[in-house]
Amino acid sequence: MQDHGDACRLTGLGRTYGRGASAHHALGGIDLAIRANEFFTLLGPSGCGKTTLLRLIAGFDQPTVGEIAIFGRNVAGMPPEDRPVNTVFQHYALFPHLTVAENVGFALRMLGRPRTEIAATVARMVELVGLEGMEKRRPDQLSGGQKQRVALARALAPGPKILLLDEPLSALDAKLRQRMRSELKALQRETGITFVFVTHDQDEALAMSDRIAVMQGGKVQQLGRPEEIYEAPANRFVADFIGGANLIPARMGPEGAVAEGLGTIPATGTGGAEVTLAIRPERLAILPAGGHQPGDLGPLTVAERIYMGNELSFRLEGAAVPLHVTLPRGGLRGALDFAPGDRVALRPEAGAIRLLAS
Amino acid sequence: MKLHRLLLAPSLGTILIFMALPIALTTLYSVLTPAQHGGVIWQPSGEAYVRLMFERDIFDDTLSFNADYLQILGRSALQAGFATILCLLIGLPTAWFIATRPPAQKSLWLMLVTVPYWVNLLVRTIALLLMLRDEGPINGALQSMGLTDGPLPLAYNNFAIGLGLVSSFLPFMILPLYAAIERFDFSLLEAAYDLHASRWQAVWSVILPILRPGLIAGGLLVFIPGIGSYLAPDILGGGKTLMLGNLIGMQFQGSRNWPFGAALSTVLMSVTLIALILVARRAAREAA
Ligand SMILES: Nc1ncnc2c1ncn2[C@@H]1O[C@H](COP(=O)(O)OP(=O)(O)OP(=O)(O)O)[C@@H](O)[C@H]1O
Ligand SMILES: [Mg+2]
Numbered sequence: 001m002q003d004h005g006d007a008c009r010l011t012g013l014g015r016t017y018g019r020g021a022s023a024h025h026a027l028g029g030i031d032l033a034i035r036a037n038e039f040f041t042l043l044g045p046s047g048c049g050k051t052t053l054l055r056l057i058a059g060f061d062q063p064t065v066g067e068i069a070i071f072g073r074n075v076a077g078m079p080p081e082d083r084p085v086n087t088v089f090q091h092y093a094l095f096p097h098l099t100v101a102e103n104v105g106f107a108l109r110m111l112g113r114p115r116t117e118i119a120a121t122v123a124r125m126v127e128l129v130g131l132e133g134m135e136k137r138r139p140d141q142l143s144g145g146q147k148q149r150v151a152l153a154r155a156l157a158p159g160p161k162i163l164l165l166d167e168p169l170s171a172l173d174a175k176l177r178q179r180m181r182s183e184l185k186a187l188q189r190e191t192g193i194t195f196v197f198v199t200h201d202q203d204e205a206l207a208m209s210d211r212i213a214v215m216q217g218g219k220v221q222q223l224g225r226p227e228e229i230y231e232a233p234a235n236r237f238v239a240d241f242i243g244g245a246n247l248i249p250a251r252m253g254p255e256g257a258v259a260e261g262l263g264t265i266p267a268t269g270t271g272g273a274e275v276t277l278a279i280r281p282e283r284l285a286i287l288p289a290g291g292h293q294p295g296d297l298g299p300l301t302v303a304e305r306i307y308m309g310n311e312l313s314f315r316l317e318g319a320a321v322p323l324h325v326t327l328p329r330g331g332l333r334g335a336l337d338f339a340p341g342d343r344v345a346l347r348p349e350a351g352a353i354r355l356l357a358s
Numbered sequence: 359m360k361l362h363r364l365l366l367a368p369s370l371g372t373i374l375i376f377m378a379l380p381i382a383l384t385t386l387y388s389v390l391t392p393a394q395h396g397g398v399i400w401q402p403s404g405e406a407y408v409r410l411m412f413e414r415d416i417f418d419d420t421l422s423f424n425a426d427y428l429q430i431l432g433r434s435a436l437q438a439g440f441a442t443i444l445c446l447l448i449g450l451p452t453a454w455f456i457a458t459r460p461p462a463q464k465s466l467w468l469m470l471v472t473v474p475y476w477v478n479l480l481v482r483t484i485a486l487l488l489m490l491r492d493e494g495p496i497n498g499a500l501q502s503m504g505l506t507d508g509p510l511p512l513a514y515n516n517f518a519i520g521l522g523l524v525s526s527f528l529p530f531m532i533l534p535l536y537a538a539i540e541r542f543d544f545s546l547l548e549a550a551y552d553l554h555a556s557r558w559q560a561v562w563s564v565i566l567p568i569l570r571p572g573l574i575a576g577g578l579l580v581f582i583p584g585i586g587s588y589l590a591p592d593i594l595g596g597g598k599t600l601m602l603g604n605l606i607g608m609q610f611q612g613s614r615n616w617p618f619g620a621a622l623s624t625v626l627m628s629v630t631l632i633a634l635i636l637v638a639r640r641a642a643r644e645a646a
């Protein structure tokens with residue numbers, strides 16, 4: 001059973017709240033192997049069970065079924081204080097009666113380390129997160145970003161093998177969040193600690209992770225590298241949740257999938273089967289309806305033009321569902337513009353259309 | 359004058375008439391001369407304060423040190439201190455239990471804590487005495503079970519007084535502690551465990567420091583009325599060991615030395631006030 005490649009292995013993990021008729025399956029059938037030194041992200045909408053899963057790994061809660069092994073060791077019944085795991089809490093949970101330095105040194109004090117070692121580690125951690133000069137402050141004298149850094153330094157100080165981060169950036173403003181993303185990623189690379197990072201923000205997940213587990217309804221919907229998740233979504237949920245793909249109902253015909261108002265898209269499959277076509281809004285070119293080439297989709301009508309600064313987006317009507325197309329501004333593609341009422345056609349990039357079982 | 363200031367008038371008036379004036383009057387009486395059959399003669403005198411620590415010889419007027427009254431003060435403080443600690447040991451788990459119940463249950467438990475207050479304190483104290491008496495149900499049960507040969511001396515001693523103090527003032531400990539625990543952020547406890555704290559370490563390093571304002575408030579609310587309490591020593595102590603409250607009471611009844619009683623009250627009040635100021639200062643310094 002010894003397997004040092006995996007920092008954390010979850011087998012058949014489930015957590016059910018309540019029992020009988022009111023039972024709620026917050027997590028079910030989770031099988032995951034989180035590798036050592038990996039930046040691993042749990043991504044999913046609110047209520048999908050991300051926090052529940054972190055709490056099971058940290059030891060605050062016990063699974064209803066299944067097993068958790070940390071570096072090959074089954075941790076069933078092991079209390080949180082004995083696990084080589086530390087947590088950055090969603091709302092930081094800094095000790096309000098302690099200073100920044102005392103917060104950061106808390107774990108080492110609990111472990112009974114010598115004073116000089118504690119002081120040295122605290123100084124190193126405070127420097128690592130860039131809080132020099134604030135050691136004497138209390139949490140209520142810090143900004144949100146500073147609190148977040150203290151929480152990070154506090155969790156890193158005892159030298160965990162796995163760091164659990166529960167939406168650590170969600171309370172920060174957009175700019176700071178952007179910067180903390182890069183800093184966190186750099187920190188993970190430098191320390192080599194396995195990060196298990198929870199977020200409901202797909203950009204954050206794509207930008208930072210080595211691998212992502214997309215969760216929904218207490219289950220893992222897809223596991224893979226950011227590119228795999230984005231380019232090859234396994235199902236409707238993943239395609240929709242990540243990057244908001246156009247999901248078009250179609251039916252398999254002799255020459256491919258036939259979609260109402262769009263034409264036939266070359267594909268193979270059982271004739272008559274209901275399928276879903278997934279197309280990313282930015283992988284479609286938009287052109288005037290006149291010069292229709294084979295392979296183009298449409299014609300469709302522009303229903304809305306949405307200007308968003310760095311990109312321009314159109315809502316098109318004429319298919320079974322409204323379609324969205326996004327053009328980056330600038331460059332050649334940006335030269336094209338349309339107004340509501342214009343007739344247009346769509347030209348998908350090669351390999352842009354994915355066929356999902358309905 | 360704005361209308362909202364008028365809203366304050368009743369409470370300010372009440373404080374003035376029923377608190378500030380009586381305190382001022384007590385302090386004033388303490389520096390007057392006692393009249394023969396109670397009351398005071400309007401003639402300034404420091405005699406009452408001298409009496410706190412010295413005894414005046416009847417024949418040659420020389421002063422000799424007398425620690426009797428200081429002892430009574432010390433004994434009362436000790437008794438109240440023990441009661442406070444006992445209330446804390448009982449009150450903290452109780453308050454914790456109530457604060458961690460589901461919201462619907464909390465108000466029921468809180469109401470149960472205040473149930474004893476539906477009965478008059480005097481009646482409650484006498485009922486406690488009946489329980490503790492040699493012929494009372496506790497001693498009766500112990501003897502009939504053959505656990506003791508004769509009655510245990512439960513009543514008319516310091517043990518009984520302490521029990522009386524605890525039973526009268528326990529809710530004053532529970533309620534502020536409950537309020538503090540109610541506000542306690544339980545994710546801090548998880549953070550402590552996550553950061554390798556054992557249960558005891560979490561209690562010492564996180565729970566108690568954060569609950570400290572509640573602990574101090576509860577402690578003061580038990581200690582202050584405890585040190586001057588009158589009924590418990592009088593009834594449960596059988597008047598055998600003199601406590602500060604009874605000593606003061608005696609001055610206004612049998613002994614009829616009003617200025618001395620007023621001086622004792624003033625000293626008690628000052629000691630309490632100084633303690634309060636020290637506590638408040640320390641709290642302010644730590645908040646800074
Ligand atoms: N103590 C509990 N008792 C009952 N149900 C619970 C409990 N804790 C969580 N749940 C339920 O379990 C599900 C998963 O909750 P969880 O907190 O893991 O979600 P999450 O993915 O972290 O969401 P968010 O992004 O909003 O933090 C939710 O439907 C929630 O209502
Ligand atoms: Mg959560």
